[in-house]
């Protein structure tokens with residue numbers, strides 16, 4: 317706890333906490349995506365349902381879930397504090413400010429893209445996580461997913477949210493590495509490839525699910 | 534050439550301040566931006582009006598005092614150039630040029646385009662020095678420093694403390710300035726003994742002065758007249774982590 321509050325009291329430390337929580341969330345995305353790929357198996361949802369039933373019954377998953385909640389909460393609370401305090405550091409704005417000449421749009425909209433991802437998360441949890449944990453009787457998660465994404469509005473919402481997650485990670489992933497001080501010519505290529513996997517491939521994988529069910533409905 | 538200037542005029546720290554329009558006439562393309570302002574000020578003085586206050590000293594890109602926001606860019610539209618080395622040929626004849634002081638809570642406006650950058654001095658006082666006696670000139674050469682390391686330390690040492698990094702950053706963060714100083718000393722053997730305390734103290738002072746937190750947008754590197762690389766910020770972060778983990 318001492319280390320955490322010590323980090324929190326410094327602006328550089330806060331960034332390190334943001335980066336750490338952010339990277340943990342990135343790793344979670346990989347695991348989450350890997351499991352959900354079962355949706356694409358052509359067995360009318362049998363494997364996916366088995367997987368969806370197995371998860372809540374495991375104690376370890378329940379524990380990971382709580383840790384994950386804490387990491388999400390930490391990331392969001394810290395991000396909001398960081399953003400609001402930074403905004404106060406320029407009480408008088410510029411009349412003309414050509415930020416597009418010196419920085420990427422992704423880097424300047426992290427709070428916005430993060431907030432929309434947050435709204436997405438609330439909707440997503442209500443739709444899928446709630447029933448998978450608390451519904452009584454038999455639920456076919458596969459059926460739930462399939463019917464939800466047959467609704468074009470709902471599927472579009474998911475796809476747009478994943479595009480915004482991609483924007484968030486396009487800046488976020490490399491930003492976290494910079495925060496940890498990784499800046500070495502030797503690893504430049506590896507960092508670039510990893511970056512593309514995280515910001516492009518993973519959100520695209522998630523977006524493929526609503527697209528798949530929308531096209532097959 | 535001639536230009537319309539929209540200049541921020543503010544009488545003192547407490548005054549409200551507002552934009553006032555001026556005409557700059559008989560300007561030649563080979564005039565520097567500050568010479569153009571001198572010409573405008575000469576006209577103002579002749580008419581008995583108060584001249585536009587702006588900071589300047591060396592006029593050769595080494596003192597760091599001439600920073601101002603020109604048409605939405607720190608030190609104007611060019612990369613790697615301080616305002617004093619910007620020439621009027623970089624502007625289109627007849628254009629309107631908007632001039633603003635650096636805007637940041639940590640850099641209060643003193644008058645017109647002049648801001649108080651003493652927060653930077655206090656950051657340096659907090660740790661941007663080496664307190665060991667390095668002796669006379671030949672002694673310094675007895676400590677071997679590999680060429681690439683010396684080069685990188687020199688690159689960091691090129692920072693002129695102008696504040697463009699803060700001015701252009703959406704968070705008004707001073708990370709590039711602090712990183713340049715920390716990095717320069719972290720790379721050299723003379724900087725080692727005090728390294729841990731230096732990083733901690735300089736970052737603490739930076740926060741105390743109410744600069745914002747870095748979010749790695751890299752606007753600083755793009756606007757820095759000395760093109761200080763953000764890889765120095767990565768080194769600062771590493772030094773901070775090392776100091777905390779030890």
Ligand code: HEM
Nearest residue numbers: 334335338341342395426427430431434488491492495748
């Ligand atoms: C799956 C969800 C998410 C992932 C994987 C994720 C990942 C990341 C990563 C890797 C960073 C970079 C950290 C750094 O620069 O050191 C970051 C930064 C940030 N995130 Fe998230 N994030 C997610 C959700 C959210 C949400 C819901 C918010 C809500 C507000 C949010 C707000 C922010 C903010 C404000 C930053 C700091 C941006 C900056 O430095 O300019 N993120 N995120």
Ligand code: SF4
Nearest residue numbers: 692693695696698757
């Ligand atoms: S890092 Fe560059 S922009 Fe910042 S104070 Fe130094 S010279 Fe100026």
Ligand code: FES
Nearest residue numbers: 592596597599617
């Ligand atoms: S006047 Fe010295 S750097 Fe411009």
